[in-house]
Amino acid sequence: MSGSNAFLILIPALYAVLSVALLIVAVVDRKLVSARWAALGFAIACASILVDGFRDPDGSRWVNYFTVITHFLALMVMVQAFLSRHARHVPLSIVAMVVLVAIYVMPSMPWAPPYASRGFIVQATGAIVIASGLQGLWQARRNSMVDMIAFAVVLAACLSYAGKAGVVLVNPIGPSLAEVSDFYRNLNIVFQSISAVMGMSVGIVLLMMIGHDMVRSRIEEGEIDALTQVGNRRQLERLLDEDARGRQPIGGVVVIDLDHFKRVNDNFGHDAGDTVLREVAARLKALYDGTGTVCRTGGEEFVALVPPENNAALAQLAIATRKAVAELAFERPLNQLKVTASIGFYLREQGVSARQAIQRADRAVYCAKTDGRDRVVGAVVEGGLQVLKAVA
CATH class of the missing domain: 3.30.70.270 (Reverse transcriptase/Diguanylate cyclase domain)
Incomplete structure (x- = not known):
């Protein structure tokens, strides 16, 4: 494992802490559905980054494929965590798209794309998955300052993936596996650092949102007429x-x-x-x-x-x-x-x-x-x- 990956091993540790904290919140208050999704999302992201950090770049492509699939899954679950606060869901078309991309990039298959182009496919797919939640968050942005911050952070995450896809697209990569490895060796620390910053930002905002929802839930409990169960x-x-x-x-x-x-x-x-x-x-x-x-x-x-x-x-x-x-x-x-x-x-x-x-x-x-x-x-x-x- 490289020195940069040894440093970035702290990221899954932080994700694990966030996952446990959110899981505790979800158990304490079962009405906070977003806490369950967020806990699951950070758990998946933790597993994905751990495997990616320890894998041999020249080893099994199926291990690399595992990190790609769990990466997609973590993104969808995180988007669902944001949307569930507003009784919305990740569109089925996005789920279908991710399944098709997962099949398309499957290694050792006759239809598999060139290895050099997979980076662009992964980053572009990530951008599209995150973008699927922007409309719902935009419509809810005026509900509170927390909702406005949530929209801004998700938009920034979408733009970061789109930017990484653009970097891979405009920088030609050679066809050989060695050239691909050299290309990503130089960009790996940059890409992972961006992902780390965005991941922690998302985690902080999710904690803010869930804390806001817990307080609001307690306020709303005091706004219900005890006899009729409508507002008082x-x-x-x-x-x-x-x-x-x-x-x-x-x-x-x-x-x-x-x-x-x-x-x-x-x-x-x-x-x-x-x-x-x-x-x-x-x-x-x-x-x-x-x-x-x-x-x-x-x-x-x-x-x-x-x-x-x-x-x-x-x-x-x-x-x-x-x-x-x-x-x-x-x-x-x-x-x-x-x-x-x-x-x-x-x-x-x-x-x-x-x-x-x-x-x-x-x-x-x-x-x-x-x-x-x-x-x-x-x-x-x-x-x-x-x-x-x-x-x-």
């Missing part, structure tokens, strides 16, 4: 603040107020009232899954915050909400109970704050109550004037 007023306040800062804009508001709820408690008891609230919340949570966020703001009042991309469906969502509540069926002794809700919604206009939007939707709810309940009323603008209009 604390979550509502945070979402309103994030909207004010331009991070998670709110496009429309739906306010849901159960009709004559006090009668449920008076006639059936508070346990029955809790059952009704849980069932209503579960139905609202299912209805707004992927289209908005539901929070419980009072005893029998809920607010749904809808992002701008779902503005066109706001009235339909409000109507569907009324129907969903009215169609609820309960087991005995509540099997004869009929629950309805008065719904108010407001499609946010320019210059109107999210808090003002909730106030306008609240006024629409009051109108629905006075109009007989079990109604949907929208605070809409007609002829330049804001009016309350029953829609269902």
Whole structure:
């Protein structure tokens, strides 16, 4: 083993430490899926670098092939670690591409490319694998400073692989194995140093991301209403603040107020009232899954915050909400109970704050109550004037 490889043996040791640390985090908090992927990725990278550091350059090509395959696998797993935070996955097309490249560069096969060109193929494939995660990270970059840093680091890793591929491409290599060995002997320490720096940067950012997610998870646990398992007023306040800062804009508001709820408690008891609230919340949570966020703001009042991309469906969502509540069926002794809700919604206009939007939707709810309940009323603008209009 060369002196440079003896020095770089520290890299897999650091990767092993990162893998163990991330594995411990994954065991402690099983909801952190990204920690599992990251631990696996660093474990694979550690094995790959160890084999690469101890292998004989003139030895078995299958050992070299092992390092190439594990290198590809480690990259895909690392990209998945980043994407899993946003419920995304490495595209199947990338997995298929890596499998085809792995078959193509397999040694001692009639279709195998010239040995001199394998370096370019490996580096270019690595760049493409990393690039597959950039779109998802770019879309999430505004969620937090950690997400912005994650995008920057992954982009830098992609560019480093593309740069190494470019170096190999513009520097012709002779056809003999000795010329290939001489070429990479000169560049090996440079390439490995770049990989080491990028690998450690990725590890640090992953630890930052996972630490951020752990803290955020604890915060979110305090933002869940214990009875209904939807957001509570604390979550509502945070979402309103994030909207004010331009991070998670709110496009429309739906306010849901159960009709004559006090009668449920008076006639059936508070346990029955809790059952009704849980069932209503579960139905609202299912209805707004992927289209908005539901929070419980009072005893029998809920607010749904809808992002701008779902503005066109706001009235339909409000109507569907009324129907969903009215169609609820309960087991005995509540099997004869009929629950309805008065719904108010407001499609946010320019210059109107999210808090003002909730106030306008609240006024629409009051109108629905006075109009007989079990109604949907929208605070809409007609002829330049804001009016309350029953829609269902």
